[in-house]
Structures are given as structure tokens and as C-alpha cells.
Amino acid sequence: MDIVTYTNHHLVKSEDLNHHGTLYAGRAAEWFVEAGFVAAAGLVPPKQIVCLKIHGMMFMHPVLPGEIVHFRSKIVATGKSRLVAFIEMGCNNHDVVKGFITFINVDPEGHAFPHGITLTAISDEDRALNEEGARLMETTG
Secondary structure (H helix, E strand, O other): OEOEEEEEEEEOHHHHHHOOOEEEEHHHHHHHHHHHHHHHHOOOHHHHHHHEEOOOOEEOOOOOOEEEEEEEEEOOOOOOEEEEEEEEEEEEEEEEEEEEEEEEEOOOOEEOOOOOOOOOOOOOOHHHHHHHHHHHHHOOO
């Protein structure tokens, strides 16, 4: 299966701001996880997805009220029951946040369950992300 990129957007409103008047990191984290979840839900039913680990979120640029942020997310690596998403958030031609999240495919009792998905990375970028995602899966046990 080819790697598919999903895009979603959020308008930054006053309730999304921190005491500096910029996008609150907690709200950005919420949207970041949501974007990764959207990519995972493109491969397995949403009720079977749980978040295992946010591997990192590196903030590179502040976001101001009234700006619209976009998220691009894609599953870049798979294990037996794991799905590793790469998410990048941008605004006004600036990268804001990039990072990875590992999700687990679970059965109705919440136990890890094989998803049977194999990805094919076509581009050099996707191959590099696939290698990084595979490395991250090894570090999460």
C-alpha cells in the first residue's frame, strides 16, 4: 500500500492562546495527535486506534491569533500492530512543528491486534521517514 498524506486545518482563536498571545503548546499537541489519528484512521477503523507515544514535537515558529495552521500527516511505518505517523504543522509558509507518533491497532478488549498493513515508500523522503519510523518502533518496546 502506498503512503497517503492527509491534510487538515485549524483557525487559531483566542481560546487557543497562551500567556504570550501565541498558540498554546498544549492545543498544538492536541491538534498534532488528532492529525496523526486521521492518518491512522485512513488505514484501520478509528475505534481500533490508541496512541502509544508521541516521539517528539519540535516547535520552530510561533503562531498568532487569526492564523490558519495546516497539518500534513501520514503513516510512514508499520509493525505487527503498530502504525507510526509523521506529522508536520505549518502556517504562512513556515514550518511550526514536526514529529512522530506511534499508534497501536487494538481489539475490542484493548489488546494489540495485527492490522496486516504493509506500506510502500515511493519517494526518497518517504523512504527516509519509513526508516526513522522503523527505528522509533524499535525504541518503544
